[in-house]
Amino acid sequence: MTSPDITGPISRKPLSFTLVPEHKRIKGFTATQWHIHALTPGDAGPHVLALQLFMTERAAYRFNLNSPTPRLFVRAGFSGHAPQPTALTASQEVAASWMDGEQQVLDVDMPPAIQLWLEAYLVHHGEAPVEGRKKKRKGAGRAREDQA
Numbered sequence: 001m002t003s004p005d006i007t008g009p010i011s012r013k014p015l016s017f018t019l020v021p022e023h024k025r026i027k028g029f030t031a032t033q034w035h036i037h038a039l040t041p042g043d044a045g046p047h048v049l050a051l052q053l054f055m056t057e058r059a060a061y062r063f064n065l066n067s068p069t070p071r072l073f074v075r076a077g078f079s080g081h082a083p084q085p086t087a088l089t090a091s092q093e094v095a096a097s098w099m100d101g102e103q104q105v106l107d108v109d110m111p112p113a114i115q116l117w118l119e120a121y122l123v124h125h126g127e128a129p130v131e132g133r134k135k136k137r138k139g140a141g142r143a144r145e146d147q148a
Contacts, residue, residue: 014043015051016045017036071108090114090118
């Protein structure tokens with residue numbers, strides 16, 4: 001038996017899931033779309049990835065939790081290839097950066113237990129500071145003409 005963590009919530013949790021193909025016929029072509037199925041805490045499934053929480057992503061976690069349906073995102077290799085899950089995040093910003101790199105990203109509803117765990121992490125570590133818009137200096141960003 002392990003002793004309870006008295007320093008706060010852990011920042012890493014293994015999650016198991018299966019990938020299920022769905023074949024669709026679009027304008028005479030057959031396409032396969034992959035979906036995450038049976039996402040559960042622990043390491044009992046065919047695919048296991050650790051959801052690692054980072055202090056720098058707290059604002060993104062809060063944004064996700066406040067959405068109508070919080071999601072988890074799985075990086076699954078390059079687009080156009082069979083999925084090979086390699087990373088898991090609760091940050092939409094991280095998922096967007098993966099897609100910018102032409103990575104295939106699958107998403108799934110975040111289970112209520114993970115939502116509570118993520119909420120506990122934010123309560124323990126505090127909300128991310130609100131970053132206000134920076135005011136531009138007058139004339140900033142404009143090229144100056146050289147006066148000769």
